[in-house]
Each structure stands twice: as C-alpha cells, then as structure tokens.
Amino acid sequence: MFLRRRRRDAESSLVRPAAAIVPRDGVTSRALLMVIAIMTFVAALIVGAVGLVRETATQWRTDMVREVTIQVRPVEGRDIAAEIGKAIEIARSTRGVLNARSLTREETSRLLEPWLGSGLDLNELPLPRLIAVRLAQNVDPDFDSLRAALKKDAAGATLDDHRTWSARLAAVSDAIVIAGFAVLGLVLVATMLSVSFATRGAVATNRAIVEVLHFIGAHDSFVAGTFQRHFLAVGLKGGLIGGGAAALLFAVTGIVPGVLSWMPGGDEAAFLTGQFALDRQGYLGIAGIVVLVALVTTLASRITVRWTLREIE
Amino acid sequence: MVRFENVGLRYGIGPEVLRDVSFEIGPQSFQFLTGPSGAGKTSLLRLLFLSLRPTRGLITLFGNDVLRLGPDDIAALRRRIGIVFQDFRLLDHLTTYENVALPLRVQGRDERSYRAEVIELLHWVGLGDRLHVLPPVLSGGEKQRAAIARALISRPEFLLADEPTGNVDPPLARRLLRLFVELHRSGTAVVLATHDAALMDQHDARRLVLAEGRLHEER
Numbered sequence: 001m002f003l004r005r006r007r008r009d010a011e012s013s014l015v016r017p018a019a020a021i022v023p024r025d026g027v028t029s030r031a032l033l034m035v036i037a038i039m040t041f042v043a044a045l046i047v048g049a050v051g052l053v054r055e056t057a058t059q060w061r062t063d064m065v066r067e068v069t070i071q072v073r074p075v076e077g078r079d080i081a082a083e084i085g086k087a088i089e090i091a092r093s094t095r096g097v098l099n100a101r102s103l104t105r106e107e108t109s110r111l112l113e114p115w116l117g118s119g120l121d122l123n124e125l126p127l128p129r130l131i132a133v134r135l136a137q138n139v140d141p142d143f144d145s146l147r148a149a150l151k152k153d154a155a156g157a158t159l160d161d162h163r164t165w166s167a168r169l170a171a172v173s174d175a176i177v178i179a180g181f182a183v184l185g186l187v188l189v190a191t192m193l194s195v196s197f198a199t200r201g202a203v204a205t206n207r208a209i210v211e212v213l214h215f216i217g218a219h220d221s222f223v224a225g226t227f228q229r230h231f232l233a234v235g236l237k238g239g240l241i242g243g244g245a246a247a248l249l250f251a252v253t254g255i256v257p258g259v260l261s262w263m264p265g266g267d268e269a270a271f272l273t274g275q276f277a278l279d280r281q282g283y284l285g286i287a288g289i290v291v292l293v294a295l296v297t298t299l300a301s302r303i304t305v306r307w308t309l310r311e312i313e
Numbered sequence: 314m315v316r317f318e319n320v321g322l323r324y325g326i327g328p329e330v331l332r333d334v335s336f337e338i339g340p341q342s343f344q345f346l347t348g349p350s351g352a353g354k355t356s357l358l359r360l361l362f363l364s365l366r367p368t369r370g371l372i373t374l375f376g377n378d379v380l381r382l383g384p385d386d387i388a389a390l391r392r393r394i395g396i397v398f399q400d401f402r403l404l405d406h407l408t409t410y411e412n413v414a415l416p417l418r419v420q421g422r423d424e425r426s427y428r429a430e431v432i433e434l435l436h437w438v439g440l441g442d443r444l445h446v447l448p449p450v451l452s453g454g455e456k457q458r459a460a461i462a463r464a465l466i467s468r469p470e471f472l473l474a475d476e477p478t479g480n481v482d483p484p485l486a487r488r489l490l491r492l493f494v495e496l497h498r499s500g501t502a503v504v505l506a507t508h509d510a511a512l513m514d515q516h517d518a519r520r521l522v523l524a525e526g527r528l529h530e531e532r
C-alpha cells in the first residue's frame with residue numbers, strides 16, 4: 001500500500017528528473033570525458049607501476065640480505081685453505097648465521113667464466129675465494145663483530161654484506177616512488193585545469209540561464225550546484241573508463257605469465273611479465289584514483305563556477 | 314518600501330540615462346511607470362531588482378542601502394520581488410510547469426510541497442492545458458502569462474512588470490491588467506512599466522512618468 005502510494009507520487013512528479021536546470025549538452029562534452037578518462041588511465045598506471053617497483057625492490061632486498069659473502073684473498077706466506085677454515089668457523093659462531101660454506105673451485109670458476117673463459121686452472125691464479133654465509137630469518141645478524149673477528153683472526157678475509165647495494169636499491173626505489181607521486185600530482189593538476197577551462201566555457205555558454213537564476217533569487221552555491229552535478233557525473237564516468245582500462249591492462253599482464261609458462265621456452269617471458277601482476281592493494285589504489293579524479297573534477301568545477309560568478313557580478 | 318534619492322544612472326561612459334530621480338513606493342501600492350520608448354523604464358526597473366547599481370544617489374530597498382548588499386543579501390531580497398521581463402526570459406529547455414516552479418526549486422523546496430500550487434496558478438493565468446509544453450512552442454501571449462506566473466509563484470511582496478501587455482492583443486491586455494489589479498488588492502505592491510496610454514486609462518492609479526531621464530508624477 002505504502003509502496004504503491006510512493007510510486008504514484010513519483011509518477012505524478014512534473015519535474016522530469018532528466019530536466020536539469022542547466023542542460024547537460026551545454027556543459028560537458030565528449031572531449032572532456034575523453035580527457036578525464038585518459039588522465040585517470042595515466043594516473044592509475046603510475047600508481048600501479050609505483051606499487052610494483054616498491055614491492056619488487058622490497059622483495060629483492062629481503063632475498064639479498066638473507067645471504068652475505070666473505071671474500072678471502074690469498075696472502076703471502078699463509079695457507080689460503082687454513083684461512084678459509086678459520087673464516088668459516090668465525091662465521092658459524094656469529095649470532096644470526098645459519099650456515100657458512102666455501103664455494104668449491106668449480107663454483108668459483110663457473111662464476112668467473114664469463115670474464116675469464118673456460119678451461120682455466122684456478123690454482124695458477126691468485127684469485128680470492130668466496131664463502132657463502134646463509135643468515136637466519138628473524139635474527140639480526142651481528143655483522144660488526146663478525147667483521148672485527150675476521151679482521152683479527154683470518155688473514156685476507158673481508159665481509160661483503162651487500163649493504164651498499166641494498167642502500168642504493170632503496171634509494172632508487174624511493175626516487176621512483178617520489179617521481180611517481182610528482183607525475184601523479186601533475187596529472188591531477190592538468191585534470192583540474194582542463195575541468196576549470198571547460199567550466200568557464202560552460203558558464204559562458206549558459207550565461208542567460210545563470211542570469212535568470214540569479215534574478216529569481218538563487219544563491220551562488222545553488223548555481224554552482226547545477227553545474228557541479230554534470231561535472232561529478234562526467235568525472236565519475238571518465239574516471240571509471242580510465243581506471244577500468246588500467247585495471248584491465250594489469251589483469252591481462254598478470255594472467256599472461258601463467259599462459260606463457262605452458263609454452264616451450266616461455267619461462268623467461270613469464271618471469272618478466274610476472275613482475276607486472278598487481279596485488280589487491282594495487283587495484284584498491286586504482287579505485288582510489290578513480291574517486292580522487294571524480295572529487296578533483298567536482299571541486300575544480302565548483303571553485304571555477306564561483307569565481308566566474310564573482311566576475312560576472 | 315522603496316526610496317530613490319537623486320539617483321543617477323549611466324551605462325559605462327555614456328550619457329546619464331536617469332538623472333536626479335527621486336520617488337518612493339509604499340507597500341501595497343500600485344503605480345504605472347511610463348514614458349516613451351528609450352526613456353529609461355527598463356533601466357529603472359533593473360535598479361529596483363538590483364541588476365544595476367546607481368552611479369549616483371541613494372536607493373533604499375526594504376530598508377537596505379543597495380550599495381552595501383553582498384551577493385547573498387541580494388539573493389535574499391530578490392526572493393521578495395517578482396519580476397516579469399520584457400523579453401520573458403523563460404528557459405527554453407524547461408516546460409511551462411518547470412519554468413514557473415523554478416523560483417521555488419531555487420529556494421530548495423521539495424517538488425511535492427508546491428506542485429498543486431503551481432498547477433493552480435497556471436490554471437488561473439489560463440495555461441492549464443500547456444503545462445508540459447516547451448516555451449518555443451508557446452504563443453507570445455502564452456509566454457507572457459508564463460512569465461507572469463513565474464513572477465507570482467513565490468508570492469512576492471513587490472511585483473515589477475516590464476511592458477507585460479506589449480506582446481498581446483487588447484482583450485488579453487485588459488485581462489492581464491485586471492490580474493495585476495487583483496494582485497495589488499491582495500496586498501502586493503506593483504510597478505507596471507508601459508508606454509500604452511490606453512491601458513493606463515483603464516485603471517486609475519499613480520503614474521510615474523519618465524522623460525529625458527527625469528521623473529515626474531501625474532495622476
């Protein structure tokens with residue numbers, strides 16, 4: 001009964017819901033929709049890419065930190081094998097070290113093959129030898145005392161804990177994140193400017209309507225609202241198109257490695273494209289961008305309408 | 314209600330269109346504003362509904378000096394004034410009903426609260442069967458009546474009409490005049506700008522006459 005009444009009321013409304021006070025066609029255009037969609041697409045790509053870079057860098061750093069190496073250089077008058085033995089012992093007795101093992105001659109020569117070529121007799125060369133040290137996962141290894149002990153007791157042994165490497169990688173990934181946000185900021189500013197420009201045009205085109213609204217007692221905020229409606233709609237629509245396209249792109253590149261790995265020799269390709277798989281957070285970020293673009297669009301149009309009205313007065 | 318003291322008006326650097334205009338309009342009064350075409354009737358009405366500011370002199374409207382009003386004060390005052398424009402200024406993409414309801418919509422009122430009122434007024438001005446027609450389809454006389462209905466819908470204290478009979482035949486002009494007189498009797502102050510002497514002869518009322526930028530009164 002109640003529902004039926006409500007429906008009758010709605011039907012007998014004489015203001016067509018579609019009959020906006022300012023007609024949509026005079027306010028927003030297909031071109032603006034395209035601009036907003038493209039801007040959102042670019043912004044979403046940036047957010048996704050920045051997320052991937054950060055994630056990959058973090059991954060690499062954890063892997064890297066889980067293993068360090070000790071280099072033992074031959075020293076005149078010392079038996080290198082004995083020094084290696086001592087270094088391994090020192091490493092094993094250090095807190096946070098899981099295991100330490102000397103790389104065999106074959107392993108070392110394989111590492112050097114690209115530079116020195118194969119069929120080389122390492123015994124003839126005074127090459128440093130390497131000790132791989134595996135670290136426990138959740139214990140902070142005591143590198144300082146390890147380094148000190150090596151210096152004291154094992155001749156020619158030095159610790160390489162990848163720290164410089166790791167710090168450099170962190171710096172690069174931070175720089176990429178900052179650059180990403182800077183570009184994102186620029187994209188949003190460009191969106192605001194486009195919307196602002198379109199709003200000015202819309203107010204100018206609909207000047208006669210704005211005048212009538214003022215003459216019958218409309219406040220500026222009401223007039224701004226009649227324009228803003230259209231811009232919110234176009235912002236959401238453009239945002240969804242651009243953000244949806246970006247999400248789709250990430251989804252497709254995320255599926256590709258699974259498909260590729262089934263093909264002969266596809267593993268390398270799978271490894272490469274696998275880096276582009278976005279996680280849930282990434283998709284949430286893209287959704288956030290869509291909302292942000294819609295808000296920026298609405299806000300830019302509101303502010304512009306109010307400025308323009310001030311100018312007209 | 315309205316007070317003009319030595320008001321002067323010029324457009325840009327042009328000559329003064331109005332010079333030393335002084336008069337008062339009381340609440341619930343009725344007056345014609347007359348003078349030949351180009352005498353400044355429309356300009357004077359525009360001063361009255363705050364779409365122009367005087368270049369000289371003092372205008373007091375509902376007790377406010379118009380030069381001291383901010384945008385929101387102006388909007389608030391305009392809600393107490395109904396205006397019928399010489400060129401109607403109906404919005405072409407809205408139906409007759411939507412046009413007439415616009416002042417109430419602008420006030421943020423819910424459509425259900427005024428629907429019956431708008432329909433009744435449209436019947437009263439003889440547009441009961443033109444509710445859903447867009448203005449470009451209306452005849453001159455119908456547009457005129459829609460414009461009048463839009464000015465009346467918010468029950469203004471003060472009604473300004475610019476040549477409201479300029480586009481209609483004499484019988485309809487007489488009917489519209491009766492409508493304004495009836496409105497005046499029900500308590501609204503009315504200023505009716507017209508250059509039609511025959512129309513003024515049908516109703517005995519105060520006449521504000523503009524000639525060469527100056528105003529004088531006849532009775």
Ligand SMILES: Nc1ncnc2c1ncn2[C@@H]1O[C@H](COP(=O)(O)OP(=O)(O)O)[C@@H](O)[C@H]1O
Pocket residue numbers: 324327330348349350351352353354355356357
């Ligand atoms: N917007 C305007 N800019 C410049 N001059 C104007 C403007 N509006 C009116 N005028 C001039 O002001 C004078 C009075 O015009 P108006 O008030 O429209 O007279 P009326 O309504 O009595 O015919 C005319 O000389 C007209 O040319």
Ligand SMILES: [Mg+2]
Pocket residue numbers: 354355356399475
């Ligand atoms: Mg005129």
